Every structure is written in C-alpha cells, then in structure tokens.
Amino acid sequence: MTDVIVIGAGPAGLAGAIACAQSGLKTVVIDEFIKPGGRLLGQLHEKPSGEWWNGIKESDRLTKEAQDLSVNIRCGVSVYNLEKEANKWSVHTNKGTLSASFVLIATGAAEYPIPLPGWTLPGVMSIGAAQVMTNVHRVQVGKKGIIIGANILAFAILNELQLAGIHVERIVLPEKGPLSGKAGVPNEVLKSLTDASKLAPSSFLRLGGRLMKSDGLRKMAIKFFPKNGVKMNGTPLLLRKAAVEIIGDQQVEGVRVADIDAEGKIILGSEKIYEADFVCIAGGLYPLAELAAVAGCPFQYIPELGGHVPHHSEIMETPLDGLFVAGNITGIESGKVAMAQGTTAGYSIAKRAGKGGIIDDLLQQAVQNVRTVREQAAIQFHPEINDGRKKIYEQWEELYTKKQNEYDDVKIG
Amino acid sequence: MNRIINHPILGKSEDRKRISFTFNDKTYEAYENETIAAALLANGVRTLRVHEESGTPRGFYCNIGHCMECRVTVNNQVNIRACLTVVENNMIVESGKQHPNIVKRMVEQQ
Numbered sequence: 001m002t003d004v005i006v007i008g009a010g011p012a013g014l015a016g017a018i019a020c021a022q023s024g025l026k027t028v029v030i031d032e033f034i035k036p037g038g039r040l041l042g043q044l045h046e047k048p049s050g051e052w053w054n055g056i057k058e059s060d061r062l063t064k065e066a067q068d069l070s071v072n073i074r075c076g077v078s079v080y081n082l083e084k085e086a087n088k089w090s091v092h093t094n095k096g097t098l099s100a101s102f103v104l105i106a107t108g109a110a111e112y113p114i115p116l117p118g119w120t121l122p123g124v125m126s127i128g129a130a131q132v133m134t135n136v137h138r139v140q141v142g143k144k145g146i147i148i149g150a151n152i153l154a155f156a157i158l159n160e161l162q163l164a165g166i167h168v169e170r171i172v173l174p175e176k177g178p179l180s181g182k183a184g185v186p187n188e189v190l191k192s193l194t195d196a197s198k199l200a201p202s203s204f205l206r207l208g209g210r211l212m213k214s215d216g217l218r219k220m221a222i223k224f225f226p227k228n229g230v231k232m233n234g235t236p237l238l239l240r241k242a243a244v245e246i247i248g249d250q251q252v253e254g255v256r257v258a259d260i261d262a263e264g265k266i267i268l269g270s271e272k273i274y275e276a277d278f279v280c281i282a283g284g285l286y287p288l289a290e291l292a293a294v295a296g297c298p299f300q301y302i303p304e305l306g307g308h309v310p311h312h313s314e315i316m317e318t319p320l321d322g323l324f325v326a327g328n329i330t331g332i333e334s335g336k337v338a339m340a341q342g343t344t345a346g347y348s349i350a351k352r353a354g355k356g357g358i359i360d361d362l363l364q365q366a367v368q369n370v371r372t373v374r375e376q377a378a379i380q381f382h383p384e385i386n387d388g389r390k391k392i393y394e395q396w397e398e399l400y401t402k403k404q405n406e407y408d409d410v411k412i413g
Numbered sequence: 414m415n416r417i418i419n420h421p422i423l424g425k426s427e428d429r430k431r432i433s434f435t436f437n438d439k440t441y442e443a444y445e446n447e448t449i450a451a452a453l454l455a456n457g458v459r460t461l462r463v464h465e466e467s468g469t470p471r472g473f474y475c476n477i478g479h480c481m482e483c484r485v486t487v488n489n490q491v492n493i494r495a496c497l498t499v500v501e502n503n504m505i506v507e508s509g510k511q512h513p514n515i516v517k518r519m520v521e522q523q
Contacts, residue, residue, distance in 0.1 A: 032478050034448060034499050044423065054423070078478070111475065120469065124472075126476070128476070133454065133476060134417065137449045137451035139417065140417060163421060232427060256424075303431075328425050
C-alpha cells in the first residue's frame, strides 16, 4: 500500500518525498525523465562564496537520502491522468495505474516558446534543452550559437555553455510582437535585468543595476547602448538587435537580425544575417500545471509567479482533498525554494494523514524556512515574487479558510 | 567528436559501455543509458523526423518531454519521444514519414 504518490523527481518532489518518508508514510516518486533530479540536474553556477552549486551532486544527495528512507523512485513513468475514485487518487501512467490517499504534484516548469519564422528547423532549441544536452548528456549542441531572448535563465545557461566550451556568438532580442511581448522591447528588457541585478551575470549589469533604477538613466543607457553590445564573459549582449527569422534549408544556417529602437521597432534597411549552426530560444519559464488542471484544481493567473498557478495555501494544500503542490508549479523560483516548499508539502501531508507528535512544529519551521530561503535567494526570476505569493495566499484565505470557518460555525451552532 | 569529455567543474565524463543501434537503416554508436536524442546528436544527426503533413525536417526542441517535436518510431512503435527514451543495443529507430495529402497536392498542382 502506498500512502503518497509524488509526481516529479526534481528538488520539490524529492524533498517532499523525504519529509513524507521521515514521517512514516510509504512514498513513491515517479518521473518521466531517465534519472531523478529534474531541472536541478542541469544547474551549475558559482556561488558568491566561490563554491560551485553543482545540480548533479545535489540531485544525487537528495536521491540517496530518499532511497535510504525506502522511497521508491521510478523513472521513465509518464502521468497522463489523475482522478479521485472512492476516496483515493488514481494516477494513470504509461506503466499502469497507481493509487494512494495523497498526491504531491511537483512537475516544475516549462519554457515559454517564442515562435518566429524558421523556428522549427533542426538546430533550434529552447535554452533549457541546450542546458540538459550540455550538462546532463554531455553532448555539444553545436559549434556556433545564437541566443534569442535576454533574461536571467538565458544568462545562467550561457555561462554553463561557455564553461563546457560551447561557443555562443551573440545574444539578441526576439522581434517585438504579440508572442514575444516585453522580451522584444529593449527598455523593458533592461528594466527587468536591472530588477534582477542581484545575481547579475556580469559586472556591467551588477554595477548598472544600481544606477539604472532611474527611468531617465535607463532610457539614456538604451539610447547609447553600444552597437557591438556589452560582452558577457566574451559573448556580446545586443539589446538593440532583434531576430526576425531563423534561416536554413535542412537545419539552422543563421539568423536574420535587424537593428531596433528603444521601443523595439525595427529600423528599416538594417537587416543582416549572422551565421550559426544552433539557436537557443529563451522565453522564460511558466509553471507546468496541466496535471493539477486535469485533477480539477481551480487556477489563478498571477504574472509575478510566471503564469497560471493552481490555488494553494502556504502549507501547499490545494482545494482538492489529498492533493498537494510544491516547487515551480506554484510559481517560478529557484531550486532551493522548491526544496523548501517540498519539505513543507511533505510535512503538510503527514499532518493531514494524522501523524501526531512534533509534526506541527516541523511544519511551522518548514514554512518559515521557505520564507528565509526566498529572502536569501541569489536568483530571482520574478522580482515581484513576494507580491505574487501574497496574492495567492490572500486568495486562499478569502476563498477557503473564511468559508471553512463560517461552515464550522454553522455546524457548531 | 561531438561529446563533452572534459569539463572544468563537472570533471571527465565517465566511461560508459558502447552499444549500437540503427536510425533510418544506418548503424550508429551510442553510450549505454543515454537518450536516443543525445546519441543521435553526438553522431551529428539533428533531423529526427519530418513533419507528417508538410514534410519539413524537425529535431528536438525542449529536450525534456513537453514539446513532442522529437517523436520517432522505436522498434515499430510510433510516437516515442527521443529525448526521454534510453537507447538500447540493436534498437531500430526510424523517423516518421510525410503522410500523403492527395487533396492538397491536387490543389497545389492546379
């Protein structure tokens, strides 16, 4: 008999499984990738202390800890449906149906695509795809690349590609349009980079981050932004150039790029072709929440959290009894926050399962730890993350806690 | 050689057993426990299939199972994601084919 099914063996799922197993619950973790770790596997960056954050080692550590607690981790298992039947959750997978009283959905995030002409050519990939090919599979994605999209995720992975000796020739913006939105407007891009400058990948941006809080200075910076870009560890970041088309016959041969003004408008006659054999599209991350939707969970669109997120409380419950969420499905944040949320969800499940003892204390500590880790985070994908969190928790209070109290009052009365 | 053997932080990639598989009737070498997409890219193969309707070439896009762009036929089973499937010794992998669209072709020829 399984007590808890965890969907997703990333930082949130593994941490959640560990907390469940420590509380005495029989736990299974399923994941469709070939090994556990989720997006932790690709992560590799130098911490301010000079030590390296090595996602593969972190994954191995979490996996071993879970397995030592007899958590059953099954890879290569894809979930296609989730439903409640006779007080139990049935999780339908390509390897058969599993059932348990509790399910933790920790499916993480996916990348927003930015479609542009030629983007289906072999050699075009999401920036995360290049990360996995490089750090997990250790296969070169190409000899000469162009990144389309300037954001924190793109810079972090650029750094990883450079470490592995993969040559990225330049970073340009996507062409402004309904699908690229603010990512195609130099002023907006510089603003978002400024807001995230805590972790700025280059000293230029770190320095600039403080200066450019002022709108006037920022507009000036865009106006005088060097035509040849600002080098990020050798790769020019071209905020005044936009990709209009990826060209190639059978695979990527180059990118047609045009100069743009500060608002992203193309300057006629400025087009030229940059050669490349691979292109990475960096559109940013959104919570991967289909399974919560399939299960019947209500959703709210919260841009500060990266998109549509399932309703959930700070202790990671959803409105559906027995269904919990943790990690990037609740909003885009770092892997460390995901782990802390996973631990919270694990203790929350244990409490709901009637485990007594110190579980209340553990749960309170875990909630506090999420806040602490969030405050200390070096990587902030969405600068207004705290506002987003506040919104979703306030909504929970409004929709579920108050109602429940009223209901209880009626019952007692 | 398209593999990243030495890495300044992650170290030297471990020695893995080599196996062989075929893709569109050609034999390739792969490492044990790697995905079909990784093995093919290491062999310089980017095109995994052609679009069923238009016939245009496609490769992997997201590399983690969401986008379905890398679907191939594995041992006669269609629509298998190359980015999530571990390659096995003697595995037979094939790209899909362009499906006939007689009406469209007729319209094009008019």
